[in-house]
Amino acid sequence: xxxxxxxxxxxxxxxxxxxxxxxxxxxxxxxxxxxxxxxxxxxxxxxxxxxxxxxxxxxxxxxxxxxxxxxxxxxxxxxxxxxxxxxxxxxxxxxxxxxxxxxxxxxxxxxxxxxxxxxxxxxxxxxxxxxxxxxxxxxxxxxxxxxxxxxxxxxxxxxxxxxxxxxxxxxxxxxxxxxxxxxxx
Amino acid sequence: xxxxxxxxxxxxxxxxxxxxxxxxxxxxxxxxxxxxxxxxxxxxxxxxxxxxxxxxxxxxxxxxxxxxxxxxxxxxxxxxxxxxxxxxxxxxxxxxxxxxxxxxxxxxxxxxxxxxxxxxxxxxxxxxxxxxxxxxxxxxxxxxxxxxxxxxxx
Numbered sequence: 001x002x003x004x005x006x007x008x009x010x011x012x013x014x015x016x017x018x019x020x021x022x023x024x025x026x027x028x029x030x031x032x033x034x035x036x037x038x039x040x041x042x043x044x045x046x047x048x049x050x051x052x053x054x055x056x057x058x059x060x061x062x063x064x065x066x067x068x069x070x071x072x073x074x075x076x077x078x079x080x081x082x083x084x085x086x087x088x089x090x091x092x093x094x095x096x097x098x099x100x101x102x103x104x105x106x107x108x109x110x111x112x113x114x115x116x117x118x119x120x121x122x123x124x125x126x127x128x129x130x131x132x133x134x135x136x137x138x139x140x141x142x143x144x145x146x147x148x149x150x151x152x153x154x155x156x157x158x159x160x161x162x163x164x165x166x167x168x169x170x171x172x173x174x175x176x177x178x179x180x181x182x183x184x185x
Numbered sequence: 186x187x188x189x190x191x192x193x194x195x196x197x198x199x200x201x202x203x204x205x206x207x208x209x210x211x212x213x214x215x216x217x218x219x220x221x222x223x224x225x226x227x228x229x230x231x232x233x234x235x236x237x238x239x240x241x242x243x244x245x246x247x248x249x250x251x252x253x254x255x256x257x258x259x260x261x262x263x264x265x266x267x268x269x270x271x272x273x274x275x276x277x278x279x280x281x282x283x284x285x286x287x288x289x290x291x292x293x294x295x296x297x298x299x300x301x302x303x304x305x306x307x308x309x310x311x312x313x314x315x316x317x318x319x320x321x322x323x324x325x326x327x328x329x330x331x332x333x334x335x336x337x338x339x
Contacts, residue, residue: 016241084327
């Protein structure tokens with residue numbers, strides 16, 4: 001289980017590292033930790049993999065990458081690991097996950113994400129990928145995103161009192177709560 | 186929009202998504218790596234932040250390392266989509282709530298303390314919306330390099 005100090009630290013950096021000459025000292029001051037301790041704890045969490053990456057989080061849409069497609073595939077179970085590993089090495093693929101099939105209504109078990117500047121570019125990249133990665137025999141669907149209803153703010157609270165979510169619909173973290181943003185389920 | 190970005194901005198956007206320096210003076214370290222002044226780096230990050238091209242410099246937490254999460258999909262009739270989307274977005278446990286072009290047209294990620302609580306949140310959304318939800322937890326993550334690489338030449 002994650003230490004309380006680390007919870008508070010992740011919560012503090014969740015909103016973003018200050019843009020200042022000594023940003024870790026600023027964070028440390030808020031938490032009563034030394035600059036060195038902040039750095040060491042973050043480095044350890046990064047090395048352990050709990051922090052999957054530590055750095056600049058870009059906004060694709062603001063950067064002109066407005067076409068976002070989630071591609072779902074029906075890959076034989078004994079091939080899904082190999083195909084997933086191969087796809088995740090492709091430059092245009094951003095995420096690649098295995099998820100459970102849902103019977104006939106949704107037979108897909110492999111999900112990947114492609115961001116591009118236009119639908120045409122994304123579809124071209126997908127067509128190339130299908131051939132390059134030998135996926136042409138597998139069923140798939142391409143799901144372009146349309147409206148974005150919520151992009152962030154699912155700040156996960158370790159101390160959420162309960163799941164009675166309707167009582168706290170603002171999505172605002174309470175003071176002292178440890179909050180985490182998750183990018184993928 | 187990208188064309189207006191200077192090379193410095195592009196480097197800052199591309200090169201520091203995985204491992205931002207964990208040193209007392211990270212912005213100065215970056216400045217030295219890129220051959221510019223610390224003030225230029227600080228100023229450029231302020232601009233990128235003000236223009237909302239970056240959401241922050243911070244952590245991305247590994248899925249399911251803290252709590253329990255799942256991708257959830259719902260098939261909602263067009264005329265009712267706005268209501269259901271709003272209902273779903275209001276949950277603090279929900280993020281990345283998107284409309285997608287499919288018969289399953291509402292896709293979101295829900296995160297809770299544990300699997301039981303996650304199930305309760307999704308069940309409540311089903312009850313309140315009146316539509317069933319498909320819960321799609323991650324079974325394997327094949328992606329190691331989660332950053333997003335832009336083409337520096339466009």
